[in-house]
Amino acid sequence: MLIPHEHIxxxxxxxxxxxGPLVIAGVxxxxxxxxxxxxxxxxxxxxxxxxxxxRLAAKLRLYFNHRYNLVFINPEKYNELYTKIANLNKxxxxxxxxxxxxLLQKVNCxxxxxxxxxxxxxxxxxxxxxxxxxxxxxxxxxxxxxxxxAASILARDVFLTKLExxxxxxxxxxxxxCNERVKDIGRQLVxxxxxxxxxxxAKLHFKTTQEIMx
DNA sequence: GAGAGGACGAAGTGCATAGC
DNA sequence: GCTATGCACTTCGTCCTCTC
Numbered sequence: 001m002l003i004p005h006e007h008i009x010x011x012x013x014x015x016x017x018x019x020g021p022l023v024i025a026g027v028x029x030x031x032x033x034x035x036x037x038x039x040x041x042x043x044x045x046x047x048x049x050x051x052x053x054x055r056l057a058a059k060l061r062l063y064f065n066h067r068y069n070l071v072f073i074n075p076e077k078y079n080e081l082y083t084k085i086a087n088l089n090k091x092x093x094x095x096x097x098x099x100x101x102x103l104l105q106k107v108n109c110x111x112x113x114x115x116x117x118x119x120x121x122x123x124x125x126x127x128x129x130x131x132x133x134x135x136x137x138x139x140x141x142x143x144x145x146x147x148x149x150a151a152s153i154l155a156r157d158v159f160l161t162k163l164e165x166x167x168x169x170x171x172x173x174x175x176x177x178c179n180e181r182v183k184d185i186g187r188q189l190v191x192x193x194x195x196x197x198x199x200x201x202a203k204l205h206f207k208t209t210q211e212i213m214x
Numbered sequence: 215g216a217g218a219g220g221a222c223g224a225a226g227t228g229c230a231t232a233g234c
Numbered sequence: 235g236c237t238a239t240g241c242a243c244t245t246c247g248t249c250c251t252c253t254c
Contacts, residue, residue, distance in 0.1 A: 225246075
């Protein structure tokens with residue numbers, strides 16, 4: 001598929017992590033940005049270490065200034081939304097749509113590239129008046145696109161920062177992902193703070209969280 | 215129509231290898 | 235020694251197809 005020169009790219013972080021928020025970011029890229037992004041070393045955030053993510057995100061925030069947007073859904077809000085929506089892809093679509101809407105208030109753009117995570121109609125339905133004017137291109141492995149890659153870095157950076165803040169607040173190093181260490185830390189948190197507090201830290205519908213809470 | 219299973223999307227970790 | 239990269243494997247989820 002031919003990628004348009006000027007477009008918005010969006011991506012999310014925290015979707016597969018038991019603890020921490022869900023963060024969705026969007027970046028508006030113009031033809032002149034491509035060389036600069038390549039020079040910075042922008043690529044899919046999964047291929048970059050956490051330390052480098054932070055350095056790159058700082059550069060990207062400076063470079064893009066008003067041409068990026070972030071939607072941050074803390075675990076409490078995430079659980080509330082999931083209870084209402086009961087479909088992760090619809091929840092993601094809602095987040096991506098908000099990012100696109102917010103960006104369209106600052107820039108003029110005809111196209112948005114989004115990673116394929118569900119049916120296109122989810123995002124089309126979630127877009128409001130302004131967003132309906134944009135053409136959505138939903139493709140698998142969209143992070144190969146520089147705008148999507150930049151968005152993935154910005155989203156990941158916020159996710160990591162929020163996870164660090166949670167670690168500080170609860171006095172335990174809260175891990176990423178969904179593994180045995182996550183379960184171990186989760187059980188410690190339940191003992192220390194009670195099950196009710198898990199709704200403010202973790203994604204309650206995950207099987208891992210259910211296991212932690214018994 | 216409902217349920218099961220496979221495919222595919224996201225994320226993570228761990229290990230081996232290569233280059234500086 | 236440190237960092238980057240690639241691969242295999244794990245977890246989570248949804249969607250689609252097939253079978254009953």
